[in-house]
Amino acid sequence: MLRNQDGSFGVKAERKKVLVQISAQLKQGGYRLQSVQSLKPKHVNYLVERWQEKGYLLAPLKTDLAM
Helix, strand or coil, X not given: CCCCCCCCHHHHHHHHHHHHHHHHHHHXXXXXXXXXXXXXXXXXXXXXXXXXXXXXXXXXXXXXXXX
């Protein structure tokens, strides 16, 4: 978050909101990440499976994650 300063205040706020939600979902799944650098494919796989179970469309999620 601190490294990527691209975008307006609104874009930055939305990016932060998405990252906080992802962090909360990983905690609910039993994952305790020390930092973003600790993110591994198993964490991403968990999130994708969770989102698919909830019926989220992955194309909009790819757009959200690309912010």
